Amino acid sequence: MPIRNSIDRWGSLSIGLHWLTVVMIxxxxxxxxxMSDLPNTPFKxxxxxxxxxxxxxxxALTALxxxxxxxxxxxxxxxxxxxxxxxxxxxxxxxxxGLMLAIPASGWLYNWASNFAxxxxxxxxLARAGxxxxxxxxxxxxxxxxxxxxxxxxxxxxxxxxxxxxxKLRDNTLVRxxxxxxxxx
Amino acid sequence: xxxxxxxxAALAITASAWAATSAPTASATAxxxxxxxxxxxxxxxxxxxxxxxxxxxxxxxxDFSGGFKQFTADLRFDPQxxxxxxxxxxxxxxxxxxxxxxxxxxLLGSEFxxxxxxxxxxxxxxxxxxxxxxxxxxxxxxxxxxxxKPVPLTFSWAPGASPTLVGSAAVNRLDFNVGTGDWxxxxxxxNAVKVETRLSLQPKR
Numbered sequence: 001m002p003i004r005n006s007i008d009r010w011g012s013l014s015i016g017l018h019w020l021t022v023v024m025i026x027x028x029x030x031x032x033x034x035m036s037d038l039p040n041t042p043f044k045x046x047x048x049x050x051x052x053x054x055x056x057x058x059x060a061l062t063a064l065x066x067x068x069x070x071x072x073x074x075x076x077x078x079x080x081x082x083x084x085x086x087x088x089x090x091x092x093x094x095x096x097x098g099l100m101l102a103i104p105a106s107g108w109l110y111n112w113a114s115n116f117a118x119x120x121x122x123x124x125x126l127a128r129a130g131x132x133x134x135x136x137x138x139x140x141x142x143x144x145x146x147x148x149x150x151x152x153x154x155x156x157x158x159x160x161x162x163x164x165x166x167x168k169l170r171d172n173t174l175v176r177x178x179x180x181x182x183x184x185x
Numbered sequence: 186x187x188x189x190x191x192x193x194a195a196l197a198i199t200a201s202a203w204a205a206t207s208a209p210t211a212s213a214t215a216x217x218x219x220x221x222x223x224x225x226x227x228x229x230x231x232x233x234x235x236x237x238x239x240x241x242x243x244x245x246x247x248d249f250s251g252g253f254k255q256f257t258a259d260l261r262f263d264p265q266x267x268x269x270x271x272x273x274x275x276x277x278x279x280x281x282x283x284x285x286x287x288x289x290x291x292l293l294g295s296e297f298x299x300x301x302x303x304x305x306x307x308x309x310x311x312x313x314x315x316x317x318x319x320x321x322x323x324x325x326x327x328x329x330x331x332x333x334k335p336v337p338l339t340f341s342w343a344p345g346a347s348p349t350l351v352g353s354a355a356v357n358r359l360d361f362n363v364g365t366g367d368w369x370x371x372x373x374x375x376n377a378v379k380v381e382t383r384l385s386l387q388p389k390r
Contacts, residue, residue: 040291041367115285117247124247131284 001179005072010176014072017065018177021100024058029148052111053121059104066097078171092157099151106143113137227263227270229389230348236384238276240356244374251283251292258384260350262313264321264342272310272323272338279304297363303330310338323352329361340382350384 004011010018031051038044077086111118113136118126165173172184236258241250255277262270278300281292293300310325320341327336340352355377358364364374 040294040296042370042373043367114287116287132286 005075007073008075008176010075011072013068014065015177015179017061017068021058021061021065024054024061025100025151028054028058029152032148049119050121052107052119055104055107056118056120056125058100059108062097062100062104075176078165078169078173080171089161092154092161095154096151096158099147099154103144103147103151106140106147110137110140110144113140224268225266227261227266230258230260230262230386231389232258232260233347233385233387236382236386238274238380238382240378240380242358242375242378249283249285249288251281251289253277253280254282255280259389260384260386262342262348262350264315264344267313267315267321270311270313272308272325274308276306276308277304278306296366296368299330306330308336308338327356327361330363332361334360338382346388348386350382350386352384353379353381356380 001012003013005014028051031047035044035047035051038047077089081089108118112126112129113133115128115130115132117124117128162174162177165171166175166184170184175181175183237252238256239250239252241248243249253276257275259273260271262272278298279293281289281298281300283289283292292298295302298306306327306329308325308327310323312324314322314324316322316339320339323338323340325336325338326333334357336354336356338352338354340350343349343351357376358374358378359369359371359376363378368374
């Protein structure tokens with residue numbers, strides 16, 4: 001399989017980054033929901049550090065994916081797809097990319113406004129601010145949490161549409177991203 | 186013969202014991218008066234609002250520091266009257282501020298200051314000595330989390346109508362069970378915490 005995309009299929013880089021992001025996001029969301037309830041121990045601090053490190057990784061990888069998408073051809077939507085659905089698809093994907101940037105970015109702001117340094121797997125990317133910014137902290141926290149709810153809703157729609165294409169329309173849309181499955185048509 | 190010597194000895198011992206208990210004035214006149222009289226109290230001071238009491242340490246290689254916003258210091262101090270000097274400082278642990286709300290919450294919790302159960306720490310000193318470089322040492326006691334341990338405070342005294350006291354001490358946090366259990370790893374958070382104070386003083390009226 002080629003690394004680069006073509007007009008009718010995703011390359012291995014796009015596929016790899018897609019699924020790597022899926023695994024990371026599902027882990028981040030799960031840990032994110034439970035970590036604030038952990039008892040106050042050094043372990044809780046380590047969990048938070050990992051959450052922030054992986055979150056920043058998703059931010060960076062998404063930026064790279066977007067760049068790749070601009071530089072590379074994107075496989076065409078099925079010919080038979082009506083215009084309204086094309087716009088729904090474009091909006092849905094734009095929404096996913098937007099949230100995959102906005103959620104870690106708001107998390108980063110939440111961290112910054114709380115006067116924490118920016119961590120990345122044992123490194124410090126950015127020193128702490130010096131003081132707490134209560135308003136920014138509250139706003140960023142809200143944006144971070146509600147962003148996740150919106151993402152979960154979009155993810156359900158995204159997966160649902162993929163299954164619709166595969167099981168109802170019986171086209172290659174899903175298989176293009178899951179090449180281990182048998183090809184349609 | 187032996188009997189009479191023994192009897193004489195017993196009589197002598199009894200007699201001197203009787204003399205000691207029934208003649209208290211004799212011993213008073215024999216001893217120097219200075220050891221019995223109390224020292225005159227040194228000048229009393231209160232702290233002005235810009236006084237600070239802070240602590241600094243590090244966690245996992247990252248330095249951090251904080252201050253106690255609320256503390257009251259009742260000081261009697263005169264460099265010429267160290268025996269009459271006294272420090273009595275009450276520290277409201279709940280006023281600790283390290284510019285990080287999550288860390289402050291942990292600090293007030295039961296693993297660290299345990300501020301709800303024991304809201305105050307207290308530092309008292311009645312013995313002082315002068316160092317060769319002109320500074321002083323208060324040989325004081327810190328009471329924290331129900332434990333009292335000696336903590337010397339080394340300080341400079343800038344005299345005048347509004348004196349300034351600048352001092353520092355090293356407090357071993359584990360001596361007071363601050364940061365126990367999962368937090369007791371001194372490789373991650375050192376045992377010795379540096380405490381610093383800068384007190385702007387006014388005469389107490």
